[in-house]
Amino acid sequence: MLLISCPNCGSRDETEFHYGGQAHVAYPENPNALNDREWAEFLFYRDNTKGAFAERWLHSTGCRQWFNMLRDTVTYEIQAIYPMGTARPDAAPPAPESGTASTAPDSTTTGTAAPSIAATSIATSSAPASTTAPEGATK
Amino acid sequence: MAETAAPATTRQKDLSARVSPAAQLRSAFETGSLRGVVELAEVSFLTMVGLRVDRNSDAGQRIASVTGGLPAACGGVSGSGDTTVLWLGPAEFLVVAPMEAHESLGGDLIQALKEALAGGEGQVVDLSANRTTFELTGPRARAVLEKGCSLDLHPRVFKAGTALSTEIGNIPAILWKTRDDSYRIFPRASFADFLGRWLLDAMREYASPEVP
Known part of the structure; x- marks a missing residue:
C-alpha cells in the first residue's frame, strides 16, 4: 500500500486515489493533421518506463x-508531487514535502544500481514526513 | 396529468410519506445500540447544499457571509448557528443544516445562497437527498470506525470540529467529528443500507464483556 501525500489533504x-496514467501527454495542436498511426499513438501509446515516471493521480x-x-x-x-500544468521536476533526490513511500534501496529485485537480496515485498514503510499535512489530516 | 405543485394543506401528508435511505434499519439501530458504549442512529433529511465557489472571490465572500464563513483547508468546519460548512475541496464545500432549513419546509437557506452567488462563478446545488447522516456516539465509537477507516482517528490528530472525506468500510463517506466521542457520517444514500449494516456488525462485539 502506498501512502500518497495529497497536496490538499496530506x-x-x-x-x-485513482491512477490517471502518464502525465504530460499533450493534446495534438492540430488533430486533423494527424494520420491514423499518429492519432493512435497519441491515444494509446504510453511509455513503460523503468525508473522515475511522471503520472497523474x-x-x-x-x-x-x-x-x-x-x-x-x-x-x-515517490520522488515529487506537483500541481497539474507545471513542468516535470528534474529527477532529483526526494523533495522534503514528498517521500511518503519507501526510500529503502533494497525493496526490489530489479534495481539497476544495486540488485541485492531477493526481497519480493515492496516496502512501504512510511517516513513521518508530510510537513504539508493540514491540521487534522492523518500521517 | 399530475399536479406538480402540491397545495400547502397536503404538505404534512407528503412529508410523512418520505422514506429516509436507512429507514428500514431504524429498529436494528435501536437494538444494536449499546447505551453508554456505542450508539448508532440515522439523522434523516438534513438539508445539504453543495457549494462550488472560490472562497477568495467576491461570490465566495458573499456566500461566506450567509453561511458564517467557508473553511480554508482540509478538515475545516465553519458556520454559524445550526448551519455548518464542511470543506470538501479547494473550491468545494458542503453546507449541512437542519431539516427545517429546506425550502420545502419554508426555509430560505438555499434561496439565500443562490442570491448570494448571484452572477458569480460557482454553483449552489440542493443535495439534501444525496446523502444521509449517521450519528455514531459513545466511548467505543472510535474503535468501531477504526475497523474500516484508514485515517488516524486518535484525538490528538483527529480533533473535534474537523471533517474529512474518506472511506469507511470501503464506502466513500464524509466523517465529521462533532464532539469527542461523537461522529457524523455522511454516506451517499445508495450506500446507506450497506454502511448501516457494516457499522452494526462492527458494533456487535462491544455487546459482550471484554475478554481479557
Whole structure:
C-alpha cells in the first residue's frame, strides 16, 4: 500500500486515489493533421518506463483534485508531487514535502544500481514526513 | 396529468410519506445500540447544499457571509448557528443544516445562497437527498470506525470540529467529528443500507464483556 501525500489533504491511503496514467501527454495542436498511426499513438501509446515516471493521480474520495506525481516504477518511491500544468521536476533526490513511500534501496529485485537480496515485498514503510499535512489530516 | 405543485394543506401528508435511505434499519439501530458504549442512529433529511465557489472571490465572500464563513483547508468546519460548512475541496464545500432549513419546509437557506452567488462563478446545488447522516456516539465509537477507516482517528490528530472525506468500510463517506466521542457520517444514500449494516456488525462485539 502506498501512502500518497495529497497536496490538499496530506497523506492518505492509496485506496483513496485513482491512477490517471502518464502525465504530460499533450493534446495534438492540430488533430486533423494527424494520420491514423499518429492519432493512435497519441491515444494509446504510453511509455513503460523503468525508473522515475511522471503520472497523474486523482484523490477521488478526498478533495477530488488531480495532481502529478513522479514515482519510481521499480522502488515505488515517490520522488515529487506537483500541481497539474507545471513542468516535470528534474529527477532529483526526494523533495522534503514528498517521500511518503519507501526510500529503502533494497525493496526490489530489479534495481539497476544495486540488485541485492531477493526481497519480493515492496516496502512501504512510511517516513513521518508530510510537513504539508493540514491540521487534522492523518500521517 | 399530475399536479406538480402540491397545495400547502397536503404538505404534512407528503412529508410523512418520505422514506429516509436507512429507514428500514431504524429498529436494528435501536437494538444494536449499546447505551453508554456505542450508539448508532440515522439523522434523516438534513438539508445539504453543495457549494462550488472560490472562497477568495467576491461570490465566495458573499456566500461566506450567509453561511458564517467557508473553511480554508482540509478538515475545516465553519458556520454559524445550526448551519455548518464542511470543506470538501479547494473550491468545494458542503453546507449541512437542519431539516427545517429546506425550502420545502419554508426555509430560505438555499434561496439565500443562490442570491448570494448571484452572477458569480460557482454553483449552489440542493443535495439534501444525496446523502444521509449517521450519528455514531459513545466511548467505543472510535474503535468501531477504526475497523474500516484508514485515517488516524486518535484525538490528538483527529480533533473535534474537523471533517474529512474518506472511506469507511470501503464506502466513500464524509466523517465529521462533532464532539469527542461523537461522529457524523455522511454516506451517499445508495450506500446507506450497506454502511448501516457494516457499522452494526462492527458494533456487535462491544455487546459482550471484554475478554481479557
